[in-house]
Amino acid sequence: MTLKERINAANEEAFRRMAAADPVLVDVAPASQVIPGMRDRLILHSGPPVTWERMCGAQRGAAIGMCLFEGWARDAAEAEGMLARAEIELEPNHHHATVGPMAGTITSNMWVWVVENKSFGNRAYCRQVESFQQFGDHSEAALAALFSWRDTWGPALGQAVRSLGGIPLKPLIARALQMGDEMHNRVVASSSLFANVVAPALAASGLPAEQVQSTLHYAGNHPFLFLGLSMAASKATMDPVRGIESSTVVTAMARNGTDFGIQVSGLDGEWFTAPSPRVHGLLLPGWKEEDAGLDMGDSAITETAGLGGFALGGAPGILAFTGGTAAQALAYSRDMRAIAVGLSPNYLIPALDFEGTAMGIDIRKVVQASLVPVIDTAIAHREMGHGIIGGGLVRPPLECFTRALTRFSEVYSAAREA
């Protein structure tokens, strides 16, 4: 087989594994009990590896928040000192089968969604989505939501999920895509569908009425609840795609507010990075362009799996964020076909005559067309201490893909000659 044939065959296999994924929410549990390699004094974060020195303001703020949440420090100043002296370890979520939105910070006592890909037996994890701490706000009010999640909502949802014997996510996602969600920046329908599924189990859980009521209220009213699940489902989908020899399919796109990084199946373990780009979109009242931090979060795992920006055509409602038209949203989804291995047999978009979303980003095609994926995302402040300030669309730097392609050529052309 020629190298090209090997690559095409490997990418077909990658696509097959993506299409065959069967992500099921099986539990909600503390990170220390479920995430491989989780340990004390370790903060997992979004994006490729980064040092405290290079870490952006929002992620630093989130890391300080985690030190306070875990009780490692009494105040922000002490936490900042510990982090600066590297007394707290920092590792990317992606190195632990995990993803986290925005700053993505996860520590031992943070409860996480546990999603198992039943077709391959692997598990992936994601923390809950909220609009303050993960954006770099470490105030007492911001941390309150983390404590409620740890003490009230997480345990209750875990029990409900276990009592249901797990919740298959693929059908939920497929349905929500036809209700105007794209599974990244708009998860309103899927969050409601999820609330409908867990409500009876919560009601029957036997937990204290106050906890049940609070959790029902949380699940039924949090417009971004399902993002944590679509991220975990996407991560569970993409991990079995890692390490396929000769495959040029992207297995992760992740950002830490400093660097944008991608990983490629046939180059497992390596990151290909370039500076994080600016997000183009709308800011909440009171914020200006110069306040905005650079692109951040593991949530681009949804685009990696063929959702998010790749499904924009079915989510015209999200265009309020970008000032675009419904026709542009459709064009984005169609454009993505040019850089994908194929179309999802599972995730269909009515507005595209029930064609599937483009799925499986091929770095060769990205470079060939000079067309990078489209990602829709939220915007954090460039400094710590603030919640969400806006949202919009972002494009990864093309350099990530050209570097990966160059490296791929080095590895595989050399292998062929050897």
Add this chain to the structure above:
Amino acid sequence: MIRKTVVRRNRYLDSVFLMQVARRMSERPGIEDASALLGTDANRAVLAGLGFEVLDAGPNDLVVALAGEAAAVDAVATDLEAWLAPGVPGAAPDPRSLEEALRTRAADLAVISVPGAHAAREARAALRAGLHVFLFSSNVSLEDEVSLKLEARDRGLIVMGPDCGTAYLAGAGLGFTNAIRRGPIGLVGSTGTGMQEFACLVHLAGSGISNGIGTGGRDLSDAVAGLSTLAGIDALEADPATRVIAVLSKPPGAAATRKLAERLGRCAKPVVQCLLGGEDTLDDAVIRALREVGVEAPAFLLPRTDPPFLGLRPEQRHVRGLFAGGTLCYQAQAIFRQAGLTVHSNAPLHGMETLEDPDRSLGNTFLDMGAEYFVEGRPHPMIDGTQRRRRLEKELRDPSVGVLLLDFILGTLSSPDPVGEVLDLLPGGLCVAASVCGTEGDTQGLESQVRALKEAGVRVFPTAAQAARFCRDVALTLQEGP
């Protein structure tokens, strides 16, 4: 008749979409009943009522229930994914690559007109996908041309070009073509406007072209050794619609000449070879080809003597030819050379003078206005006559000019009114001779273009060679002097 139920776990699909799927399935011959639905309790009850075995299926599972002839039911059941594939595609955007294009539609031939630096890459991709190539792009290296044509030969394909302007294939006109009838004469040519002129004259004589295969101007150089010319001859030899094969080219290299002679010598069909640049003209080749298919040459193709042009002032001694068609410029030079006349040109025939500054005419000057110098960053004169008009204005200001020779090329991609672009300048106190290459079917209208020229006092000839011969005769009298 059999009944069969198929379950796909965790396969949620929209119910309206599933109804469409079921309807398409039930329209298949042999299928009497088809249902596609999610395995909710209610739906399973419906299926049970229809007599289908109710399998273990949940509300997130897709159930397809089929009844009909065993073969048809099995065919649908085993090919379920194809039935679940989306139905009518919407107004999809154009594909961005050949590979993507071929996923939507199998094709036979790639027409390539991207910038030269990228053309070889696209052409190679097309060959490797099994497509013939019509390569309009110029500025493709000789090395790339040879490797492309060798690859094409090995794959049983043909590369027409680079720098190929014209082809007629199975009734399709590629590039710059005219509305010509199909007929028994096959054509292989390395010159675009030469092929257009030849095809139009054949058509006007009442015959037609079976297929016309362009090869690109360098094909018969020794480096390329006629790879595409030979492939074209092979194709026309095997083509039942072709009774005679005409080969048009400038003089080939020595090695290519031998190869071509060897191939033509064993051709199973009659061959007419037209080597431009010598004594042969396109008109002569057309006459010979017509003869081979039993058509007598009509009078307009035969040499004639035109009345001399009177009324030039003594200082009006020079002929200026401004050509849109490069081959026609070449042919006119050959006609002048045979009469012992010297011509300056930016594209000189062997033995003619090179015009050092293409912007400044000298003595008798024939300009190929489609040459790189004139079209760099500007449209070709066949498409847009602006450049030629400017040059014409300049020539008209030169008191030494007595005769103007012009060609007008009609057909697809050409200017919508080539004559109209310069008509107001003509004849401007001198002798103007012109030919119009086209047919009555061309959108510009052969008759109306010719009439406009004649009404303006231009001597219009049915062929480019005749117009050049007329100018040659005028030039000879000017040389003799009063």
Add this chain to the structure above:
Amino acid sequence: MKAVLGELLQGRPVFVNIGVRAFGDTLRQAGFEVVQVDWAPPAGGDPRLAALLDELL
């Protein structure tokens, strides 16, 4: 040797047009099927990357 172009000359060819749209438009107007490619220079015109793609894609 099999004659090249045989099927093409005797059938009804389908074309792919890569580049100037007018080439495809005239064929389409004449009733032929044409797939237009929305072409852009590969790898944004970077020759080094284009060479890599030649090997890999």
